Amino acid sequence: MSELVYDLIISGGTYWTSSGSCKADIAVLGDKIVAIGTAFPHAKKRIDARGLDILPGIWHVHCHFREPGHSYKEDFESGTRAAAAGGVAVCIDMTNNTPHPTTLEDFEAKKALVAPKAHIDYALYGGGLYPQTVDQLAKAGAIGIKIFNTRHIKEVYPYISELGVLDHGILYELYEATRDTGLRASVHHDDPEWCKRMTFRDYIEKGRTDAVSYHESFAKGYMYGHGMVAGLASSLYYARVAGVKLHVLHLGVMPVGAYEMIRHAKFDLGQEVTAELELGSMFMTREQMRKVGPNSYNWAHSPEDGWNSIESGVADVIVLEHAPHTFEETKPGWEDMFSIPLGMTGAQEFVPMMLNAVHNGKLTLSKIATLAAERPAQLYGQYPKKGVIQVGSDADFTIVDMNAEIVFRKEDMFSKAGHTSWEGMKAKGVPQHTIVRGQSVMEHGRVIGSPGYGMFITGKAATQR
Numbered sequence: 372m373s374e375l376v377y378d379l380i381i382s383g384g385t386y387w388t389s390s391g392s393c394k395a396d397i398a399v400l401g402d403k404i405v406a407i408g409t410a411f412p413h414a415k416k417r418i419d420a421r422g423l424d425i426l427p428g429i430w431h432v433h434c435h436f437r438e439p440g441h442s443y444k445e446d447f448e449s450g451t452r453a454a455a456a457g458g459v460a461v462c463i464d465m466t467n468n469t470p471h472p473t474t475l476e477d478f479e480a481k482k483a484l485v486a487p488k489a490h491i492d493y494a495l496y497g498g499g500l501y502p503q504t505v506d507q508l509a510k511a512g513a514i515g516i517k518i519f520n521t522r523h524i525k526e527v528y529p530y531i532s533e534l535g536v537l538d539h540g541i542l543y544e545l546y547e548a549t550r551d552t553g554l555r556a557s558v559h560h561d562d563p564e565w566c567k568r569m570t571f572r573d574y575i576e577k578g579r580t581d582a583v584s585y586h587e588s589f590a591k592g593y594m595y596g597h598g599m600v601a602g603l604a605s606s607l608y609y610a611r612v613a614g615v616k617l618h619v620l621h622l623g624v625m626p627v628g629a630y631e632m633i634r635h636a637k638f639d640l641g642q643e644v645t646a647e648l649e650l651g652s653m654f655m656t657r658e659q660m661r662k663v664g665p666n667s668y669n670w671a672h673s674p675e676d677g678w679n680s681i682e683s684g685v686a687d688v689i690v691l692e693h694a695p696h697t698f699e700e701t702k703p704g705w706e707d708m709f710s711i712p713l714g715m716t717g718a719q720e721f722v723p724m725m726l727n728a729v730h731n732g733k734l735t736l737s738k739i740a741t742l743a744a745e746r747p748a749q750l751y752g753q754y755p756k757k758g759v760i761q762v763g764s765d766a767d768f769t770i771v772d773m774n775a776e777i778v779f780r781k782e783d784m785f786s787k788a789g790h791t792s793w794e795g796m797k798a799k800g801v802p803q804h805t806i807v808r809g810q811s812v813m814e815h816g817r818v819i820g821s822p823g824y825g826m827f828i829t830g831k832a833a834t835q836r
């Protein structure tokens with residue numbers, strides 16, 4: 372009998388899971404991990420991973436790839452190309468599109484539009500706006516229901532005004548409907564009337580609108596601050612009454628009260644609440660904000676609480692939000708930050724920024740394997756098919772060189788935005804290979820896969836009911 376020939380062997384590396392690391396070879400047949408051990412002799416392809424670390428394929432669960440409707444900022448091809456280049460194997464796309472995927476028809480249209488463009492595996496949020504369509508979105512494969520409990524103070528994109536669910540009655544009905552599907556309700560919380568009143572009173576009506584004034588208003592908690600915590604407070608309560616699984620977005624940027632509320636709900640009340648820690652705000656320095664001005668919009672109000680939330684279990688997943696706008700759109704922000712679309716880039720920078728944080732003692736590779744692969748796969752119902760290196764799981768890997776260094780430059784970015792919020796910043800730790808279901812989609816920074824290879828990941832509700 373002839374010996375088994377594997378499709379891929381990754382040899383000599385150290386692989387990581389939530390329980391630690393192990394030095395072993397990994398054998399892949401088709402799209403699955405079929406063996407972990409030593410001295411597998413025969414393979415069609417071999418990756419020499421000596422000196423490298425092998426993470427489960429990284430999930431980036433907060434991407435705005437801007438299709439349909441805003442593809443001049445980004446599209447599914449450019450967005451997933453940037454993600455693949457940066458070591459991301461799986462992404463989840465948000466809903467502030469035109470038209471937005473809040474009805475079955477528009478959700479199906481978006482699915483069809485993006486399918487031929489994806490370089491990596493992907494899932495789509497269904498847009499939470501109409502309680503009566505939530506069940507249909509779930510059956511069509513939505514990974515969760517995204518709700519914008521917010522509206523921009525001047526109704527400037529990215530928060531498409533009609534997507535903002537500010538009426539708590541409708542929010543509650545969305546929670547009831549989402550509960551019945553078994554999906555998570557992922558919410559950007561806010562109290563936009565409060566934000567609007569404070570910001571207009573102290574800044575806009577006084578003609579203080581430049582980037583420096585915006586930074587000051589941010590520091591006071593007017594923009595992306597106290598309003599988010601106040602919104603979270605009522606949402607946590609309504610979610611508990613409705614019995615929905617609430618997923619809190621944008622932890623990281625929020626002031627300290629948010630951490631305490633989530634801790635209380637989770638551990639004292641036993642509520643089914645999870646949270647997404649936004650590393651972008653924690654990595655963003657005041658100095659970098661001054662440098663890139665309108666190409667970023669926040670820093671963490673309380674970074675120590677952010678880092679502590681990983682250890683305490685308040686945070687479940689980590690992201691570096693990717694919400695690009697073009698340079699032309701953000702440029703007027705130097706003069707008037709309150710009238711431009713706000714966002715930042717993060718698809719390509721996410722993995723190197725996390726690896727750099729390992730060198731700084733803020734993260735470990737095991738924590739990255741947990742919070743950027745295993746936990747997201749669990750939260751979105753895909754574990755253990757995805758999110759972990761073990762026999763039987765999808766052969767998704769992010770192979771990294773912890774000693775390589777990168778300086779972020781707009782010329783090297785694949786995002787259509789044409790800039791990076793991290794311009795000039797250096798990271799130590801660079802992904803060398805992105806492997807999705809056994810296929811290399813990136814090698815040494817070059818994206819070698821094809822658009823359309825990435826597969827649609829169906830939300831749990833569509834498969835388990």
Ligand SMILES: [Zn+2]
Pocket residue numbers: 433435465692694
């Ligand atoms: Zn977002």
